[in-house]
Amino acid sequence: MEAHGNREGIREALPPVAANPGWVGCRCVVCGREYDTVYAGFVCADCGIDGILDAAYERAGDTAVRLKVEGGDIARGLWRFSSLLPVAPAAIHPAWAVGGTAPLPAPRLARHLGLHSLVIKDDTSLPSASLKDRAAAVAMARAHQLGLDHLACASTGNAAASLAVLASRGGFRSTIFVPAAAPRGKLAQLLLHGAHVIRVDGTYDQAFELSLVAIAKNNWYSRNCGHNPLLVEGKKTAALELAWDLTRGFTSNEDLPDVVLVPVGDGCIVSSTAKAFIELHALGLINRVPRVIGVQAAGASPLAAAWARCGGGQATMSGPAIRDAITPVVPDTIADSISVGVPRNRVKAWRYVAATGGAFIATPDAAIIRTIVDLASRAGVFAEPSGAAGMAGALAAREQGLIGDRDRVAVLVTGHGLKDPGAALGACAMPEPVPPLG
C-alpha cells in the first residue's frame, strides 16, 4: 500500500500558518495556573493529566469586527473564525478547509417530539463523516506552524478516522495507537487512508499511554483531544457556524437557539459548544448565551450522575471539587464514541456547561435507537448512536423542565450512521414480498 511513500513537495506547499496574535495562552482548569502560547506541554505542569488547559483570547475591539466580516466567507471553511482559533493560515488549503455544514430545520421531527422548533447541525457530511474533522484540521495547521509533519493519537473511532483522512489530504504522516481488540473494520479504514496503525496488546488506556511516550520521543504532534487543549478550539467552529447562520451573520438574535443539545463522552465537544457561545456573547455578537445541555448515554453517565448529586450548587464549585465529585464508572452503551467511564475534559465541560445555565442528563440506549429512526425518517439525517445521543436527550430534557414550551432547540449530530449501522438497521421490519406483474 506504500502508505508512507514519497510526500515531498506536498506539505511544504501548504500555506504558512501563524499563531493568532489574539490568542494569549492557556489556563489550567483545575488550579488556574496560566501558560503562554509557547508552552510546549499540553497539560498543567502542576496538576498532570487532570490539569486540562483552556485557551483564552484577547478581547480586542477588532476581533468582533473581523468575525463579522470574515464569517461570511464560507469558502474558508472553519478558518473564517480564525480570530477565535489559536492559529491562522495565511491562505486556505483544501486539505484543511473543512466545515461549513448548513443548519437543517427539522419541523417534522420538532412536531413529533413536541418541540417549538428544531434545527440540526449535521456534521455527518464532513470528510471523515464526523465533527472530529474540525479538531484534526486545527491540529494539522498547528503542527505545520510548529514545523512538524507527523501527527499521532490513540483512538479507534472518529478521532482516528479524522486524522487519517485529513493527514492523507494534506500529505502529513499519521500514527494511530489502538487496542489490539479494536474492530478490524475500523482499523482497516485507518490503514486504507495510509495511517501507520500500532496495535497495542492491552486496553485503550495502555494504547493512550504508549502514544504519549511515542509522541514525546519522536517529536510528533499530538491529536489526542483528551489532553491537547487546542483541539477543543477547532470543535468550537460547529457552534460558531450555527450561531452565524441562525443570526444571519450576527445581525439578528431572533432565531438564536435557547437550548443546544450535545452528546458527551470525554466532554470536548460540549465544552467547545458552550465556549463558542460564551465567547461570542462576550464580544457582543450575540445578545444571550443558549443553555448547553450535555447528553450522556445512561450506561456511561458519570457527569450526569454527579451533576444530579450536586443539585443546585454546580455553578459555584472549584476545579478540584468538580474533579472529585465525578465518580468513574465502567461504561456500557451501544454508543461507542461516548462510551467513556472517566471523561478527560470533565472539569472543563462542567465549568462551561454551568456557565451557560445548562445541565448534564442521561439517555438510555433504547431512546438512542428510537432517535436514530426518528432522525432518519423525519429529518433525513442518518446518525451513528453517539451522533444521535444529543437529540435523544430532548425528551428527558423536556420532562425535567430543561426545555420549555417556547424554546428554540438546536442539536449537534456528530457522526454518520454508515459508520456503525448495525443497531439501527436491526430495528427495521422487512416488508413481505409481492408478486411481479403478469
Next chain:
Amino acid sequence: MEAHGNREGIREALPPVAANPGWVGCRCVVCGREYDTVYAGFVCADCGIDGILDAAYERAGDTAVRLKVEGGDIARGLWRFSSLLPVAPAAIHPAWAVGGTAPLPAPRLARHLGLHSLVIKDDTSLPSASLKDRAAAVAMARAHQLGLDHLACASTGNAAASLAVLASRGGFRSTIFVPAAAPRGKLAQLLLHGAHVIRVDGTYDQAFELSLVAIAKNNWYSRNCGHNPLLVEGKKTAALELAWDLTRGFTSNEDLPDVVLVPVGDGCIVSSTAKAFIELHALGLINRVPRVIGVQAAGASPLAAAWARCGGGQATMSGPAIRDAITPVVPDTIADSISVGVPRNRVKAWRYVAATGGAFIATPDAAIIRTIVDLASRAGVFAEPSGAAGMAGALAAREQGLIGDRDRVAVLVTGHGLKDPGAALGACAMPEPVPPLG
C-alpha cells in the same frame, strides 16, 4: 416507525417552483422528435423505452450573464445553475439545497499515477453520500411544481437512498420498488428514512416494470433516472460546479480540465457531465470542451466494447445505429452501482461523449480495488467501488493515449466507501500487536 405519519404543513411550506422559461422542451435521442415542456410522458411516444428524451434550453444572451452572477452564490446549492435546469425554485429550501462540494486537488495521487495534474470532484459528502442527490433534488422540485407530493423509483442503491433521504427532509412521500433478493442492509436504510419499500418477488427489471405501472396509476412522480430525462439535468450540476470553481467563476480557462473521467452504468452521469461542458461552451463561458471519458467495469462494459468495435466512426452514427451497435451483456462486477448489462441512457451517453471528443473504456475489478486504496491513502477520499471506477480508468486511458503528458485531469467520485466497504477493507493487511509499556 410511522413512516407515513402526519406531514401536513411541511411540503406546503416549501417555496413555489416554476418551470425555467429558458427550458424549451425535449428531443428524442433516437428519432429526434421534439416535445414541449408540458408533455406528460417521460420517453418518446414513437420509440418507447429506448426513446430517452434530452432537455434543451434557449440560448438567450442573458443566460450566460445569469450563470456568471448566480454561480457564485453557493448557499443556493445546485440551484445557482437553475438557468440550465428545467425548474427554478423561488427561494431555496434546505431540503433540496444540495451540492457545492469543493474540488479537491490531489497532487500526491497525480504523481503516483503519472498525471500532470488531478482534481477530484468528491460528491461522497452529499446528504445520502452519493452524487444521486443532485437528481433527487431536481425530481422533488419538479414534483412540487406539478403539485405532486409522492415520488417513486425502482432501485436498491444510491438512487433509492437519495430519494429516501431527501423526501424525508422535504416532507414528501416515497415508494421504492426493489427485487426481493436485494441486500437487507440496503433495504433497511431505506426503511429507516421512512420510504415505503415494496419487495417484488422477481428481478430488478420486474421491479422496474411494476414501478412504472404503479407510478402511472397513482399519479406519483418518477425518480427513475433510466427514463425521466430531467434527472440527468440535475446531475449536470456536478460538472457545472467543477467548471465554475476551476475557472474562478468563468473568468479564466487556464485550469479548466482537458480530460474528465466518469464512471458509467446506465450512462446518466456521463451524459450529464459532457452535456454540462457543451452547454457552457455554447454559452461562451468556457473556451473549450474537456474530453469526457466514460469508464465501465470490465465485467459490465457494453458501451466500451461497442465503442472499440466502431473505432473511428463513433461521432457520426445515428441514434438507431448507436442503439443497435451496443450488445447487451450479463454484468459481473463488484461495482454494484454500475453493474448494468443494457445501459438505459446508452444513446444519449454515446452522443454526448462523442461530441466532447472523449471515449468509453473498461477497467477490471482489480484495478478498481487498487484505486480505492490509492484514493484513500493519497487523496483522503473513501470511494465505493463504482465511485472509484472513473479514477480507475486513468491508467488505461494513459496507456491508450487518451490522456496526454500535459493534460489536466479531473475525476468524479460518485459514492462513499462506507456504503460498500467490504472489498476495499479486505485489501488491508492487519499489523501484528506490540506489547504495552512496562
